[in-house]
Amino acid sequence: MPADLSPVLLIERHRGTLDKALETIRTREYWSPYPEHPKAYADAEGGRAAFEALRGHRFALDQPGTDAWTGGERSPYGIELDVRYPHPDPDVLLPAMRAAVPVWRDAGPEARAMVCLEILARINARTPEFAHAVMHTSGQALTMAFQAGGPHAQDRGLEAVAYAYVEQVRIPETAQWIKPQGKRDPLGLRKTFTAVPRGVGLVIGCNTFPTWNGYPGLFASLATGNAVLVKPHPRAVLPLALTVSVAREVLTEAGFPPDLVCLAAEQPGEGLAKTLALRPEIRVIDYTGSTGFGDWLEANARQAQVYTEKAGVNTVLVDSTDDYRGMLANLAFSLSLYSGQMCTTPQNLLIPRDGIGTDAGPKSYDEVVADLAAAVDGLLGDDARANALLGALVNPEVRARLEAAAGMGEIALASRPVTHPDFPHAVVRTPAMVKLDAAKPDAEATFMAECFGPVSFAVAVDSTQDGLDLLRRTIREQGAMTVGGYTTSPEVERQLEEVCREECAQLSLNLTGGVYVNQTAAFSDFHGSGGNPAANAALCDGAFVASRFRMVEVRRPA
């Protein structure tokens, strides 16, 4: 049966996009092929209907080795999804996936990239549907779910494909090697080089950004010739089930075995990730989640290349600013967006106890904290705007941490509940801010641990120098996905850069406009560095793709 999606057709459709992605990861300028505005999508409202049509049904994937149906996602907005997913018998599913690999390997890097881009294009076309699936699993507000769960996630997938492609084609498919031997005949060899995958990649999804954090690993492994098994977070299965479904559809149409991409939904309390991670077929693992399980994977899944994004403590050092209002507005937005439930949200705001210099005159520590609290209150004063920014708390653990904030220190900004007009059972809360003093003996135990969710600490430090030291120690000991800094002093700026280069963390300086420390753009910004305890990999660089395949050489006399 000829494939519906011929290689020629796919190249016509997608080669230009790949080339532009390859160019952009070199220039690191702004670019995205996937529009982020809902108006760009023909049927934005149809997305809700498509999402609703999935509820209450089995999500069929026609995978081998399905031995049960499982599911039980409850939206942070208070509705039951009631979707059931195939549960795999790894002894059947994994060998079937492994058996699908050789034909995918033999297709070569370009054909694989083209299939990956077709998958991304079809996911993109269904962005409105994905938006609802992401919203009702992560708790993100709809617009954010649309953008971060849609085009921004697709960007990160495409970025991974571009890196994977270029890494594989660095080596030519064939070479003639002729070595002169003086007066004797030269030695000659014909050589062929084939990128061979490691086997099956396992993607362990997270609750908060199932697509954004899942796509880089999924597409990096797939584009390098591996099969990919997607094990979603049990509270956020639907967006990745949709992804797997699209991938299987495209693979089939392109003439490849659909079992190159499969879903592994787990039974409640099963701990399926742990079982799968130790299987010999699994040779690559991509994980986003707690430090505990990430460390376990790194220590135990020794047969696999393990990429982890774990917990961290993000810091903003406030030394001085020439745009006090802009700084407050920017920080207020960063602390509020998705209720602080981003791995990139600032947690510790280090502020000299003697205050800071600003364009609005000197401001004491207390003034800065009060003004920032007021900025957050102002930003979230209107319930509609608050709902659009905050989304819902993703799970009861986050809510528990927020409720515990009152006992952590003096409350500078109290959290309040917000009513959602459409979802009365949604758990929506404004963020809390707690004042702590770095010089007090007990404070450090509080602010030096990740407190994931809408809780930040305004930490009084003796001086900017003291803050720089604390920043260095925080990155080194706890890791950081992001660091922010505000200063008008070239020397402090230089010191901030030096700390971040020494401790390997990504730094945003003096953001006062519409770019926020917790947002990174694919093709240009790195997400994490891979060089501090928060993550052992960065999205996306050569190291993220280079170990997902190996080059096998065959040489013969010429």
Add this chain to the structure above:
Amino acid sequence: MPADLSPVLLIERHRGTLDKALETIRTREYWSPYPEHPKAYADAEGGRAAFEALRGHRFALDQPGTDAWTGGERSPYGIELDVRYPHPDPDVLLPAMRAAVPVWRDAGPEARAMVCLEILARINARTPEFAHAVMHTSGQALTMAFQAGGPHAQDRGLEAVAYAYVEQVRIPETAQWIKPQGKRDPLGLRKTFTAVPRGVGLVIGCNTFPTWNGYPGLFASLATGNAVLVKPHPRAVLPLALTVSVAREVLTEAGFPPDLVCLAAEQPGEGLAKTLALRPEIRVIDYTGSTGFGDWLEANARQAQVYTEKAGVNTVLVDSTDDYRGMLANLAFSLSLYSGQMCTTPQNLLIPRDGIGTDAGPKSYDEVVADLAAAVDGLLGDDARANALLGALVNPEVRARLEAAAGMGEIALASRPVTHPDFPHAVVRTPAMVKLDAAKPDAEATFMAECFGPVSFAVAVDSTQDGLDLLRRTIREQGAMTVGGYTTSPEVERQLEEVCREECAQLSLNLTGGVYVNQTAAFSDFHGSGGNPAANAALCDGAFVASRFRMVEVRRPA
């Protein structure tokens, strides 16, 4: 004090060489800037004198934290080297090395590459001296020590520098990121990207190829901005001490801290590698040696990126040939070179028990084995030639394994001692070959374990298909640095390729001339694949360099 080696001078000298290396790792054609013929070196004889001048003295390196002097290398050719090396106090040496890193990081990828190329050029100029140092530590014959320990090792170092350079300059130093916002002003950021090293790299050297196996890791780590601590095998310190000495000299002249490259010689029985490998300053480890210690490093040195080359079992499958004499000559040479003490030497020759087809008519298993034994005997019949090919047994463990071969099965080729005209105490032995039957219950325990040294097994298999299965299982379970195959059948050739792609091993087909399965050429051939148990890295590919540094981004409003 201005540096003697200015950046401009170094670029004038070496940029062309780097560019040619960058081109060749893409074309994978033949090239080397370092001539392999002794005649190309002005003072080939002076090398011996330089080597002799080192004997009986302290090898001063002026490193911080030297707390003792240690040494005790005895040449496999029977002479004492009597050189003593500085022994480090890690608590002093490692912080000094770490402190040297920032200025090296700030120099940038091109300046680092140029310094590395100057180091390699000076090492190259002293190749005759290195040849004697390698000969009298590894036991390699002088010509081989000259080539493999000299230009071929330098090639592998340059290859690593080229990969490291290109990996770092994939990302621009700066970028302007301008995101349109419809009718509003665009968002704009200025971004800088800096390659930051992981810290200090540790190179754990081996006994047999101190420079060849040591240079890739040393230069890959150094070129990516790390400091490098070289811990040689206690029996092969001198070649790496010379290397460290040259590196420190060049670094100093170029205005960088010499402590970026240091030596860690150990006291007898100290186990210094284990101590160093767990130090927090050590963030990259390159290791060549036993599987036991390699596995220990991978499991325990969790703070570091660990690259290992360990034990493996190399197989040649003999199905058929159209050049029987060429095949025998080629195999005889491969089994004899450096007494089989190469990680790439074939160990198991799988031969169908019903024999093989050849251009000289069908040959039974016994005939093939006898003819191969005769080919080895013929090759090594002349003592001068035998000495030039075999070198000396590197250590007593190899000799013990050779002596145990008699008890492993029927001897097809008996080892004999060879007298060395210059070194009466040299332990020179011709290789042994043992006949085994894969169908016999006890045979597998013998041939499925690495028997490093001049012992090979002629394993009778039921058929070529049986041999392919055994080949597959051997690579999967034991790992392999090399695989060889002889066949005139396109189908068997295809199957051999498929097995090697599935199990990730480098394949040489039908070698009958002057290229041998155990030799690889830098810039063109991969050494190992990184995808089977023999090694977790290949020399050299993107994966070998990409994780030795990270990219740190600083972004500011434009």
